[in-house]
Amino acid sequence: ALASGNEKPQSPQKRASYRPPQHKVSDNDIYIRSYFFPSEESFSALINFIGAAKSSLDICVFNITDNDVTRAIADAKHRGVEVRIITDDEQLKCQGNDVERMRDQYGIPFKTDTDTSKFMHSKFAIIDRRAVWSGSYNWTVSARRSNNESAICTNDPNTAQSYSDEFEKLWSQF
Amino acid sequence: ALASGNEKPQSPQKRASYRPPQHKVSDNDIYIRSYFFPSEESFSALINFIGAAKSSLDICVFNITDNDVTRAIADAKHRGVEVRIITDDEQLKCQGNDVERMRDQYGIPFKTDTDTSKFMHSKFAIIDRRAVWSGSYNWTVSARRSNNESAICTNDPNTAQSYSDEFEKLWSQF
Numbered sequence A, B: 001a002l003a004s005g006n007e008k009p010q011s012p013q014k015r016a017s018y019r020p021p022q023h024k025v026s027d028n029d030i031y032i033r034s035y036f037f038p039s040e041e042s043f044s045a046l047i048n049f050i051g052a053a054k055s056s057l058d059i060c061v062f063n064i065t066d067n068d069v070t071r072a073i074a075d076a077k078h079r080g081v082e083v084r085i086i087t088d089d090e091q092l093k094c095q096g097n098d099v100e101r102m103r104d105q106y107g108i109p110f111k112t113d114t115d116t117s118k119f120m121h122s123k124f125a126i127i128d129r130r131a132v133w134s135g136s137y138n139w140t141v142s143a144r145r146s147n148n149e150s151a152i153c154t155n156d157p158n159t160a161q162s163y164s165d166e167f168e169k170l171w172s173q174f
């Protein structure tokens, strides 16, 4: 079985009796984790995921209106991470959407689908082309506080590669 | 890395030169696969996933309107699989929604959230409490033919357990 992992290495407890995590990490430290909403714990996991980006953050999400998420994305940009956003054309015009503001204030480029009869409905992100967040969860306050949502986070290399390929395909296409 | 797997065992090619699949399956045949839409190939993977259910099929999807998916679910029920559906209360009333029809015609029980201000917005399914489909993909014709969507399918035991626990939690709660 795949073991649970952490985006950031855990600091050992400051006790002599520190023991390593019970779930042994399998080959190449591959993890796959499940998150459910509403849950501030799951939300923190998303913020930590974004916060772990070192070189690139590729976001492909239908709707982004949650200011706390926007702040985490802006922080990534500020520390030198190359951020790109793909989102839905109609959602862009909805109240509270932060994507145009992120371009104007932080210089984060974005693209949208260009067909009002279709949705760019995915909700995934890739950090450093090595780990993926993917699920039903839009980056909105209602998704965080009210909705039943689910997401998977994994650093499985094949999955990271597949999602990176999909992102590049859409980025070229739009 | 995790290797690609298949829900159904592949039949060997009928040639003397048959060689086993190149992707070696890792410990306990664990796989994690990515699917993107629109794609009839990805859609076939969903139908095959439903078709592989032997004992239970637990569905937790915002909106189900695609008759081909409904047929696959009905087929599962016919072959003796215990099928349960959790869906969204408002979506239930939308045109083309198949969930009430599945209860009336096939005896498939369903539950919904009971808060019109919230969405049961997840889109996942679990077969035999051992494999999970999870993503942005609603089981609708527009998601299949028009939208950009993504989903992950895995038989990782911890993931299957987490999703099964979430399903039971919602089934009790609603």
Ligand SMILES: [Zn+2]
Pocket: A088, A089, A090, A113, A114, A115, A116, A117, A118, A119, A120
């Ligand atoms: Zn659109």
Ligand SMILES: [Zn+2]
Pocket: B088, B089, B090, B113, B114, B115, B116, B117, B118, B119, B120
């Ligand atoms: Zn509702």
